[in-house]
Each structure stands twice: as C-alpha cells, then as structure tokens.
Amino acid sequence: MKQIAGGVTAARGFQAAAAAAEIKYKNRTDMAMIYSEVPCRAAGTFTTNVVKAAPVMWDQDIVYHKPFAQAVICNSGIANACTGARGYDYCRKTAEAAAQALNIPAEAVLVASTGVIGMQLPIDRLCDGVKAMAPLLEGTLEAGCRASRAIMTTDTKNKEVAVQVEIGGKTVTIGGMCKGSGMIHPNMCTMLAFITTDACISREMLQAALSEDVQDTYNMVSVDGDTSTNDTVLLLANGMAENPEIIEKNKDYEAFKGALNYVNTALSRKIAGDGEGATALFEMKIVGAETKAQAVTLAKAVVMSSLVKAAVYGHDANWGRILCAMGYSGAQFDPEKVDLFFESAAGKLQIIENGVAVDYSEEKASRILSEPEVTAIADVKMGDAKATAWGCDLTYDYVKINADYRS
C-alpha cells in the first residue's frame, strides 16, 4: 500500500468540479460535484442525531434502496437542516438539476450540505451552480483539489488523501476528501467525507468495510462534542480497477479495508488537527485495556474534556485532568495502576506511574506539548485491547469562531 497525490479524482473514472454559487459566502467557491464515468456501488454512514438534515434523509434513501449512484453534489454555507418538507424538496430539485445536466437518473445523485442550520437554501442559485459545474468536470488532481476547497466552512485547510493497493493482481486506488472543523463529535459517522475507489466490490462488502472502519476512524474524532445534523460519509466504488470482485471477507477484502482505513484515518486526523481554532492535534491512546469498548470510552472522554483541551493549548502537562476524564468516562479501571506518557516530535516522557506522578521535568513535558501533534498514552494494565481518539486543543479562536459564526 502506498500513499499517492490527490483525493476524490485519484481513482480511475472519477471527475470533479467546483463553482461559486453565492449560497451564503461571497467571492469563493461553495459548491462541489463528484461524478463517475460509470455507475457506482454506494455505501454510506450517517449522523445518529434525531434531528437529521434533509440531505441525510435523501442520501439514506439512495444508499439503502436505490441500485447505484453516479454523482454527488455538495454545498457549503447552509446546512439544509431544520428546514422541513421544503428542505427535502430542495434535495430533490438539486438532484433533478444534476440528473439533467449529467444525463443520469435523479435517484443516482447524492446530495450533501454543510453550514448554518435553519436557513433555507437559495434553490435557484444552487441549481445554476449545478448546471455551471457539469461542463467543468475533470479527472485531474487539480479538479479534486478545487472540489475539496469548495466544501470548506470554518476549515482552514482542504483535506484530501489517496492511496493505492494491489488487489487480485490489479492496482486499486481509494481517494477521499472531507470537511469538518466544528460541530464535530461523530456518532456512527461524521461530518462530510466523500471517498471514491475504482475497486470492484459488492455492495454488501462495500458497506461492511465502511461501517466497520468508521468506528475506528471518524467515530474516534471529537472537536467539541457536538454531533452534527448533517454527518455523512459516502463511499463510491466504480469497479474500473478490474480486480476480481470482492464478495466475501477474504484477503482481498482485508487489503481493501486496510487501504480504506489508511484514507479514513488520515482524513480523521486532518479533521481533528483542523478543529475550529485549534493550534494542535491531540491524540489519546489507551493501551492495556480489558476490552475495545472500554478503551474507546476512555480515549473519547479524554479528547472531549474541555479542561484537557485547554491544558494542551497552554502546553501544560496537567495530567490530573486526563485521569479525571478517564474517571468520569463511565469505564471501570483502577486509577492506582495507570501509567501515563506524553509523546510528540520533541520526545517521549513518563508522567505518572501507578496513578501517582513520577519526578518528571515540567520543562521537558511543556516542550513535548508545544508541538503541533501531541500524543498522550495511558496504560491501564488490564489486558491487550487498545483504542486511539483524536481531538484538538481548546483556544480563544474556537470561542471567537462560534460566538460570531452566524453573523
């Protein structure tokens, strides 16, 4: 497996385009289109929020009930959530505009939105944007990059990754893009991520691979504990790699899932590191847990703690807050057995042993915590299970961004 340049257009047969439709922002692109030259099998995971945005409901219908998908239309600026029947009708109108422009069925068009909740989309400008993008479609890496920029909201960086893996003697490519910076606390899946692959794989195996992998990737990210109304991960496979079709959980499936995990992990880390206002990616590894579920619970509680996040921002080895968060997570463990380490590009340092502080250097700890990617490792010494969660620091800018966002 090797990482390559690009995102959603890296895999054979996928094209992308962007447009400036003035949905809410001015002077920037705010719409993206992804298109496959041939119909794709589609898998998806969606928000578990009771308040589901209209595009989530539209996409669930396609992923669960329609034979294939061939395009994705995404806009930034307005989330099309809490918009009632009119919001759902706008999904249909968007899909119909794309169907006409691309000469494919409307029920093969997935839609996604991100932005302010509660406002109605300017549907005419949206449909104009769809029409404008169709003739701009290109299979180049640049086109994929343009699409990834168009879906940003408070993101400061566009987020793309692609990887190649050999499956059944053929080179299979998986590429993806995502957006997400605030209202990030995936539960079942997260924010918006679009993954394309030329792998030949059955619909069942495609969904299985995605559903399993989001548990270890997007679902392990938290920026602010707020599970969005719009969380969507879509995975499109068009089969153009011509590998033997993957129809069971054999070694080809594992190879595909390994490559998918690489893409999803890289995108998840990008989301966490670009959390609203963040200056650092914060990674929490739990090792020595009794069960995977216990490790997940402990790791997520730590990356969600406002106090831990503020301490990371202050480069302060305030380990008591990490133990405190593990303690209220709901998972059982013996605090008096925990070892804790901090690690980054600046080195690795043990902070506590069996629940109490060792005689460590605060200065060295602070240096480790001053890097842009910081890891804490807690060993609870109960077994072999482990989990990793990703978050970011809590900064003045998170407050600024979110106190001002709507205006």
Place this chain on the structure above:
Amino acid sequence: MKQIAGGVTAARGFQAAAAAAEIKYKNRTDMAMIYSEVPCRAAGTFTTNVVKAAPVMWDQDIVYHKPFAQAVICNSGIANACTGARGYDYCRKTAEAAAQALNIPAEAVLVASTGVIGMQLPIDRLCDGVKAMAPLLEGTLEAGCRASRAIMTTDTKNKEVAVQVEIGGKTVTIGGMCKGSGMIHPNMCTMLAFITTDACISREMLQAALSEDVQDTYNMVSVDGDTSTNDTVLLLANGMAENPEIIEKNKDYEAFKGALNYVNTALSRKIAGDGEGATALFEMKIVGAETKAQAVTLAKAVVMSSLVKAAVYGHDANWGRILCAMGYSGAQFDPEKVDLFFESAAGKLQIIENGVAVDYSEEKASRILSEPEVTAIADVKMGDAKATAWGCDLTYDYVKINADYRS
C-alpha cells in the same frame, strides 16, 4: 418559606472560621472550618468519578458508617486527588488536628479539598491552619461569609444562601455555601457544597431529602462537562430548631425538602452563573416531555453544548444549535413538533414553531440574549414532564483560565 441573610452560620448552633494557611495561594484565606455546638446527623452525596479524591473517601466512610458529624474542614488550592495512600493519611491527620482543637472525635470531622489534582497537601501548614481557626469560630453571618470566601478557587463570587420555614410550629433554618466554577458537571452530586440546618430530622430522612434534591439541583448544572474527582455535598442537621423529629415522608418532610430545594437551587444557579469565564447564566427549560428522564437528558445536552454556549456569549439566537444538541442527546422526540422561546429580563420571544423558524426579530432576540441571565424554553409537546438545567456561556476567559491554571 422566606429567604434570609447568611449561609452556613444562619441555622442555630453553627459556627465558622477561615484561615490563610498558604496551601497554594498567597495573601488570601484558603481554609474554612464549620462547627456545630452539638453533634449533627450528616447526609452526603459524592462524585461518581472512578477517580475519587482522598477526602471523598474519608467523608463517605463518616457519612455512611459513623454515628454523627460535628465539623467540616475545607481547603482550597490543592484537591488531594490522585495522591494515593499518603493523600488519605493526610485526611486522617487533618481530622485528628481538628479533633484535638475542638475536643470532638476525629471520626466526627468531615474534610474537603478543591484545587489542583495530583499535588500532595502541605500537611503541616494545613494542621497549623486548623489550630488557628478553632479559637476564631463565630456564629455570625460574617464568619459564614469568611468561610465561603476561603473555599473559592477560580470562583469570582462567594456563594451563600439561607432560608427559613415553619415545621411543626418551629422555625427551621437551612443555610449553605458552595464553591464551583470549572470542572463542573455533576453526576450524582457536585463540587463542594456545605448545607447546615437546625432541623430535627432522622438520618434516613436527611439523606433521602438530599439524594432526591441533588437530582434537580446540582446535578442539573454543567459548566464544562468535566465531572470532578472531589464533588461533595454535605448536609448537617443539629436538631436545635426543636421541631418534632421528621422520621417519615410526611408534610413536615415536604416542607423541609422544599426549603432544602430552595437553598440547593439558589446555590446551583450561583455556580452556573459564575462558571469559569462566564458572562451569563444560561438556563434551559424543557417542557411538554413524556418523562422526567427525557426532559433531563434534553436539557442537559443543551447546556453542555460548546456551540450553544459560544452562541450565548455572542448574543446570537443560533437556535439550530439548540435543536442539534437536543437531537444528539440520546432522547427521542419529533423535531418537527418543537416550539422554542428565548426569555430574559428584556422580554420573551418565540423563535421556532413546529421545528421551523418563525419570522422573529433577530435584533430583539439578540437583546434578550444580552442579559446576564438568559433562558431558553423548548416545548416538545409529548406530555407534562419538565426539567431545567443551568449552564453558562463559553468565553475567551474560560480558555485563558484553564490554559494557565496550574502555573
């Protein structure tokens, strides 16, 4: 029932004192003592955090297993959490110092600590502080006020309240003080609160009243979602009001519980309004719920949402974030039936009806949200159950306080 001046010394027979023991802070008081002239029945509720501070374990032993309590020693600056066997031994040493100074059994001395996790207490200075406070004990309101100031950490205001109620022809007084500003997310109970009463009430009824009432008061407060290792509410009753002993859940019990609820609600609101960095108290009322549990889940999710809290700070009627938080709370409801209102001293305004925005004035909404106490009311139209949760806004200062706290 009527509110009166004072706190822990308002009820007959209770005295208090404070001392500057240089536990961690300089040039301020950091220890408090509460003393009853006669032995008290004691009730308590404690943190559910797996990581329990040493004083929590000490107090649980007294409240659950010892016949009575007569004094409380509290220090600020160091939490005595994650301090192992030595930390517990320091609780015993503190109690022994108080026992000697006050001529009462050590097992009648409750202890409490708040501050940095993981540091050991300077036990000699702590014991010196205990000795210094004993001769300073006074039953005056001023002495109660001094005690309430000594237990502050990042609190900006001391927190006291007292109330009187007639029970069995006698005037019963309940007064209390508390501290709490960060690491506030009570689960079963919260931060440090000390309530004193001269009511005559059996131990079982005292604990029942407290356990029931914390569910509606401290447990409905969240500043940052972090359940502390030290959360403790202690309720001491010395019987000096000479009301007929309350030994069952009759109307006297209800009168007592009503007065206790008044004290606990007032203290809970004070904690939320003085959350670290807060500029506003944010109150979330859920009405029309099917069950109390559902209403509690919905209300707490909203006050815990970082995005809702940041919007309150920005005086932004970003109602989508409130619906979003209700949606991921775990409680079921129909988003398309929800009505939402904002209310404060500046007026009341309906924002959404049946899940979609009404044509409200953003300017008026912003004016309502600019008051120091802001309420949102969501009617989910499923039944008659309701719940109220208290939080605060999320501000730059929350980040500043917690990025710098240890240093």
